[in-house]
Amino acid sequence: xxxNVYLSGEIHTDWREQIIAGAEELDLEFSGPVTDHGxxxxxxxxxxxxxxDKYWHDHKGAMVNAIRTRKGIADADVVVVRFGDQxxxxxxAFDAGYAAALGKSLIILHGPDHAHALKEVDAAALAVAQxxxxxxxxxxxxxxxxxxx
Numbered sequence: 001x002x003x004n005v006y007l008s009g010e011i012h013t014d015w016r017e018q019i020i021a022g023a024e025e026l027d028l029e030f031s032g033p034v035t036d037h038g039x040x041x042x043x044x045x046x047x048x049x050x051x052x053d054k055y056w057h058d059h060k061g062a063m064v065n066a067i068r069t070r071k072g073i074a075d076a077d078v079v080v081v082r083f084g085d086q087x088x089x090x091x092x093a094f095d096a097g098y099a100a101a102l103g104k105s106l107i108i109l110h111g112p113d114h115a116h117a118l119k120e121v122d123a124a125a126l127a128v129a130q131x132x133x134x135x136x137x138x139x140x141x142x143x144x145x146x147x148x149x
Contacts, residue, residue: 001143002027006076006099008069009092010084011035015109015132019080022136026143031072033065040065073099078142080135083110083118093121100124107135 005028007016020030034040044051044060051057069091073079079099081092099106108125109132110118122128129135137148 002029003077003139003143004029004031004075005139006030006072006079007032007082008073008079008095008099009082009089009109010087011037011040012084012086015082015084018132019135019139022133023139026140028139028143031076033069033072069095070098073104074102076104078105078107078139080107080109081121083108083114083121085111085113096121096124107138109135 007019007030011033016030016032016035034043041058041061044062044064045057047064048060051060073095076099079095081096081099083089083092096106096108106125107127107129108118108122109129111130115122127138129138140146140148
């Protein structure tokens, strides 16, 4: 069995790399958003033309990025959404809701400090993990039926 896993959310830490490295022996294909913050912010105006108003600058980028996000989530078997400690990831909340609406298997990843704030998001998930290693263990169990250790 193989699976496509979409890694969504926070882009300021190496959680994606931890999951990918931890799951390298598994038959998984990973995808996700563009994690180069500048490219993600400026893709719309770079491709479609400059905007004098910051609102429209951001809007163009959000719409172009949404094409990639929707395609990645639609093609995924499992969607992992990470909420980090430093920044508000409103787009991650959208991604979680979109994945849930499509009936995707959803794993939420966040620390204990966000448990209350994300209780509704967590309720849509099939699993809520606190560490990238737990996500790897879930993926390994789903593919192989083997427990960690």
